[in-house]
Amino acid sequence: MPITLNQLNSASREEAAQMLDGLYEHSPWIAEQALNERPFKSLAHLKHAMCEVLQHAGREAQLGLIRAHPELAGKAMVSQTLTAESTNEQTQAGLTDCTPEEFARIQQLNADYNAKFGWPFILAVRGPRGVGLNKAQIIEAFARRLHGHPDFELAECLRNIHRIVEIRLNDKFGVEPTLGHQVWDWQEKLAQHSDPGYAENGQLTVTYLTDAHRACAQRITQNMRECGFDEVFTDAVGNVVGRYHPATKGGRYLLTGSHYDTVRNGGKYDGRLGIFVPMACVNALHQQGQRMPFGIEVVAFAEEEGQRYRATFLGSGALIGDFKPAWLEQQDADGITMRQAMQHAGLCVDDIAKIQRDPAQYLGFVEVHIEQGPVLNELNLPLGVVTSINGSVRFLVKIIGTASHAGTTPMDRRRDAVSAMAELALYMEQRAAQDGDSVATIGQLNVPNGSINVVPGVCQFSLDMRAPRNDQRDALMHDVLQQLNAICARRGVRLEIEETMRVAAAPSAIDWQTRWERAVQASGIPVFKMPSGAGHDAMKLHDVMPQAMLFVRGENAGISHNPLESTTSDDMQLAVDAFTHVLNQLTLEHV
Numbered sequence: 001m002p003i004t005l006n007q008l009n010s011a012s013r014e015e016a017a018q019m020l021d022g023l024y025e026h027s028p029w030i031a032e033q034a035l036n037e038r039p040f041k042s043l044a045h046l047k048h049a050m051c052e053v054l055q056h057a058g059r060e061a062q063l064g065l066i067r068a069h070p071e072l073a074g075k076a077m078v079s080q081t082l083t084a085e086s087t088n089e090q091t092q093a094g095l096t097d098c099t100p101e102e103f104a105r106i107q108q109l110n111a112d113y114n115a116k117f118g119w120p121f122i123l124a125v126r127g128p129r130g131v132g133l134n135k136a137q138i139i140e141a142f143a144r145r146l147h148g149h150p151d152f153e154l155a156e157c158l159r160n161i162h163r164i165v166e167i168r169l170n171d172k173f174g175v176e177p178t179l180g181h182q183v184w185d186w187q188e189k190l191a192q193h194s195d196p197g198y199a200e201n202g203q204l205t206v207t208y209l210t211d212a213h214r215a216c217a218q219r220i221t222q223n224m225r226e227c228g229f230d231e232v233f234t235d236a237v238g239n240v241v242g243r244y245h246p247a248t249k250g251g252r253y254l255l256t257g258s259h260y261d262t263v264r265n266g267g268k269y270d271g272r273l274g275i276f277v278p279m280a281c282v283n284a285l286h287q288q289g290q291r292m293p294f295g296i297e298v299v300a301f302a303e304e305e306g307q308r309y310r311a312t313f314l315g316s317g318a319l320i321g322d323f324k325p326a327w328l329e330q331q332d333a334d335g336i337t338m339r340q341a342m343q344h345a346g347l348c349v350d351d352i353a354k355i356q357r358d359p360a361q362y363l364g365f366v367e368v369h370i371e372q373g374p375v376l377n378e379l380n381l382p383l384g385v386v387t388s389i390n391g392s393v394r395f396l397v398k399i400i401g402t403a404s405h406a407g408t409t410p411m412d413r414r415r416d417a418v419s420a421m422a423e424l425a426l427y428m429e430q431r432a433a434q435d436g437d438s439v440a441t442i443g444q445l446n447v448p449n450g451s452i453n454v455v456p457g458v459c460q461f462s463l464d465m466r467a468p469r470n471d472q473r474d475a476l477m478h479d480v481l482q483q484l485n486a487i488c489a490r491r492g493v494r495l496e497i498e499e500t501m502r503v504a505a506a507p508s509a510i511d512w513q514t515r516w517e518r519a520v521q522a523s524g525i526p527v528f529k530m531p532s533g534a535g536h537d538a539m540k541l542h543d544v545m546p547q548a549m550l551f552v553r554g555e556n557a558g559i560s561h562n563p564l565e566s567t568t569s570d571d572m573q574l575a576v577d578a579f580t581h582v583l584n585q586l587t588l589e590h591v
Helices: 005-010 013-019 029-037 043-055 059-067 084-092 100-117 135-145 150-173 178-190 211-227 273-288 314-319 325-329 338-344 349-355 375-379 417-435 470-491 510-522 569-589
Strands: 231-234 240-244 253-259 295-301 362-370 383-389 391-400 439-441 458-467 494-503 529-532 547-552
Touching (some): 005 013, 005 043, 043 059, 043 150, 059 150, 100 135, 100 150, 178 211, 178 273, 178 569, 211 273, 253 273, 273 295, 273 362, 273 569, 362 510, 362 569, 375 383, 391 417, 391 470, 417 439, 417 470, 458 470, 470 494
Parallel strands (some): 253 295, 253 362, 383 529
Antiparallel strands (some): 240 295, 391 458, 439 458
16 A cells, blocks of 8 residues: 555654665665654655755765665676665666677676776666666666766766655655656657758757647647647747636636747757646646636747747747847748748738737736756756846957967967957856856857967857846946956957847746745745746746746756756656646635
């Protein structure tokens, strides 16, 4: 029989420890110490308590736990001395049924990994959905992580141990993240559509109004209809809109959603998570025959990434009347204008102005998004509340020095454009770090006509500076530009600079941020507040209505815009639960 939280909370310490036996491999002390946190408000609370015990246990205790784990398809498996839990997991992953070639490959990886790090490779082989990775995925992860830094790899092993424990704990308690699974499955199916040139290589790329993009829109449309939305339609720019009506006609709507386009060779969760989480909530309401005093409008924004055309936030911008007609004449790499692409997709350009929303008809805008960074992952927290979306400013810079012979020009006679840039890059790194949450990046770098034996005469590069507040961003920008001018003057090189973008910070509306905080608190995990360094559709809606965002932890150190971008069914279940909690808060406020 599954354990219940009430049983765990009311049991004697010895009985409770026995209930949690077998979670951490040959290391019962972690669960035993976590019992000091009883009573547990939720399973998520218990999971986090165990993470905290291990976090504060020290490196030697952490290494002891890692070394208590068996190798994948290793000696313990062959000799059948694995714990029952490990036997079940390795069997589900097919590791007990390897071909001779697979077995030899894994044995070599085990040997190489142990030789480099001094501990066994740890991977949660039941994967993000809990049903098991296949052998090819396991071997790929093994080979990739073999090249990691020891400190990072130690942390990654511990994170995978926590994931193993999470799944084992679900088994003990008979818990299934059903809605998290549903969100996971929707995203997997949507990721089957990818643009030509990428699909053949197993890569995910969906750019505005390609065949893959329109196939995604059709699939989202079908999913929305199956969820029970009252209205589902595609608007004049390709946004897919689902409306779940309020209990009483004429009620206002909660607006939510995110984008379904991707960067090139991107991940499955960026944007799309924010479409499917509220859809799961609507589906649950529909199945229960429940209506809120307000409606729910979910928008799958057609374009946010600016990959095919230079029209970032096209989808959400159109909703606030910020669609620039000049965009229609932009051409993609094949010379197809946006106007032609829209006409080919059956969209009516003349109707674009009509999709602008009246803010008075909406309560506000909320967006769920994968974090796209390592913070939550490192803190072992599944959710984070966004306090502000960073304001940013971008420049294109050209430093003009003098190209000269690399062998004959003395170091004190050079007018080296790259050295000037390099000096600035180091300053930017130090200056942004002073603020704690500012960031500064040189993401593009080019030496036109550069040669191995020539002192660079020209260096072109980009500057990207971001901060949670406009004044903080502007102070960073002032200091960086001042330093750039000083460097160029001292080095005797000329400077050309062009500002290409400036976006204001979008602080979360306090009442909406508070609702997210209450929702996270209700889940039993600590409330962690953080700024967003990336731009989101919420930035556009911020101009016309209150907005706030919820972040969901990413796996693989939180990497995003990358095929390794991932999250788990359990974390997505918590996001669905948090969204539902916000809906219930709003309901109580409108009674």
